[in-house]
Amino acid sequence: MNARAIRKLQGETLQNYVLGLGLVALLAPADLDLREGCNIVVESTTAEVINEDSTRAAFEMTYQQALDFAKQAAEEFGVGSARQFTYSEAKVKARLNTKKTKGKKEAEMVAGA
8 A cells, every 4th residue: 555645635634534444455354265166375464664765664553453543533534424325327317417408508598698
């Protein structure tokens, strides 16, 4: 995970929120059962911090630590409770048609002025 781009984000709370998401994704347990009879076997895993001067240091963080950090960062950033939405293709098409019609009317008004 490259943290350089995260540092460019405005605000420490946003930086921590994005970092937390990245750490959880990086350290989450992976289901390596790809299909029946075909499993990937992890022989070893290591994580390192590679500094800008190319020096390396061990990176030691558990998935639970990453999850705790991400939850705290999300709370500080202001992420609310999960909401569920239902996608309706008909509603999307109707909304797009409304915008097209509105745009045409505005263009006709400008052309007529």
